[in-house]
Amino acid sequence: MNNNGEIYDLVILGGGPAGLSAGLYAMRAVLSTILVERATPGGQVAITKDVENYPGLDEITGLDLSDKLLQHAQSYGLEVIQDEAVSIDPGPDLHSVILGSGKILKAHAVIIATGGAPRKLGVPGESEFIGRGVSYCAKCDGFFFQDRVVTVVGGGDTAIEEALYLSKLASKVYLVHRRSGFRASKILQKRIHESSVELVLNSAVTQIYANEDGVHSIVVNELLTGEQRTIETEGVFIFVGLMPNNRIVPAGIILDSAGYAVTDEKCATRIPGIYIAGDLKTKFAKQIVVAAAEGCTAALAAADYIDQKKNIMGIFDTRSRVIKPQSVSPEDLRTGPQASITGDPTH
Numbered sequence: 001m002n003n004n005g006e007i008y009d010l011v012i013l014g015g016g017p018a019g020l021s022a023g024l025y026a027m028r029a030v031l032s033t034i035l036v037e038r039a040t041p042g043g044q045v046a047i048t049k050d051v052e053n054y055p056g057l058d059e060i061t062g063l064d065l066s067d068k069l070l071q072h073a074q075s076y077g078l079e080v081i082q083d084e085a086v087s088i089d090p091g092p093d094l095h096s097v098i099l100g101s102g103k104i105l106k107a108h109a110v111i112i113a114t115g116g117a118p119r120k121l122g123v124p125g126e127s128e129f130i131g132r133g134v135s136y137c138a139k140c141d142g143f144f145f146q147d148r149v150v151t152v153v154g155g156g157d158t159a160i161e162e163a164l165y166l167s168k169l170a171s172k173v174y175l176v177h178r179r180s181g182f183r184a185s186k187i188l189q190k191r192i193h194e195s196s197v198e199l200v201l202n203s204a205v206t207q208i209y210a211n212e213d214g215v216h217s218i219v220v221n222e223l224l225t226g227e228q229r230t231i232e233t234e235g236v237f238i239f240v241g242l243m244p245n246n247r248i249v250p251a252g253i254i255l256d257s258a259g260y261a262v263t264d265e266k267c268a269t270r271i272p273g274i275y276i277a278g279d280l281k282t283k284f285a286k287q288i289v290v291a292a293a294e295g296c297t298a299a300l301a302a303a304d305y306i307d308q309k310k311n312i313m314g315i316f317d318t319r320s321r322v323i324k325p326q327s328v329s330p331e332d333l334r335t336g337p338q339a340s341i342t343g344d345p346t347h
């Protein structure tokens with residue numbers, strides 16, 4: 001409920017590109033909406049130095065893009081609060097979101113856009129030098145390392161794909177992997193062995209060093225012999241996995257083997273009124289433009305769902321959409337008439 005004790009149409013969890021885009025579209029669809037962000041609005045974009053592949057923006061810093069996404073959604077009146085969603089209690093009628101502050105938000109629909117976080121190596125220098133040589137995204141940051149020496153860390157598909165990608169830009173690529181064999185697919189293994197990438201196997205990065213110009217070297221521990229080796233490198237690209245922020249995803253929603261949520265093309269889950277958008281959702285390309293597009297899809301789908309629900313309840317209010325709760329079953333929503341939306345929320 002909001003401060004007036006009213007029930008929200010929509011609660012959005014996560015203020016990255018998916019959540020903020022969902023907020024923008026929800027406000028334009030005249031849904032009473034609140035967005036909950038536990039840290040800095042912008043999500044992973046806020047820790048990105050420069051973004052050069054968001055269509056329409058030649059070049060923008062991650063912080064500026066984060067600000068623009070937030071301001072755009074807020075210009076339509078989106079309410080944004082800093083708090084952490086700790087659980088979601090799906091109801092047959094209303095869903096409840098329990099926040100770290102103890103507050104409980106009740107809403108007809110919830111969009112979970114809590115994204116993911118790159119798995120860290122946890123070595124000295126890593127966190128300190130993000131954006132100054134340490135990166136978790138070769139397609140985003142590789143351009144800055146043209147004709148320079150870089151090191152990729154990891155042994156899965158992503159690590160190998162990104163090492164191959166970087167080998168077309170960088171003057172030299174090292175690939176450091178803890179084991180003698182790769183987890184990656186056979187075809188990628190074949191390609192990496194045929195490439196110019198120098199493999200540093202059975203080895204683990206133990207330290208990343210930088211000066212005022214950024215990263216200049218790493219220390220690698222040879223795991224079989226215990227020998228230490230210093231590699232001169234200006235970029236360290238770490239691909240040891242992304243961790244989906246799926247802790248609050250309610251039981252009953254399907255997760256794939258890596259923990260990403262499975263939805264239909266409307267970002268709808270198996271629980272009516274609960275949608276998932278952005279990096280938390282299983283997908284091919286984890287990029288800002290994709291997350292924003294899914295935020296849009298989820299918000300429009302939620303608006304459609306809420307309209308149908310209110311039409312079935314017979315209390316559709318085109319001005320505020322804030323209604324008094326009445327009971328409606330998920331079955332009603334599946335079989336009920338198609339709602340007519342007043343105005344086109346996409347325009």
Ligand SMILES: Cc1cc2nc3c(=O)[nH]c(=O)nc-3n(C[C@H](O)[C@H](O)[C@H](O)COP(=O)(O)OP(=O)(O)OC[C@H]3O[C@@H](n4cnc5c(N)ncnc54)[C@H](O)[C@@H]3O)c2cc1C
Binds near residue numbers: 019044045135286289
């Ligand atoms: C270093 C780096 C550079 C990148 N560069 C680019 C690039 O140049 N171009 C590009 O297209 N993509 C880039 N990406 C990928 C891109 O940032 C992501 O695909 C995109 O941010 C995903 O958006 P999202 O909204 O789904 O999730 P996120 O950006 O992960 O946002 C999720 C938000 O949810 C919040 N949250 C999590 N749990 C909770 C909770 N329980 N309660 C409340 N809030 C919560 C988080 O704090 C976060 O703000 C980069 C990624 C990284 C890590």
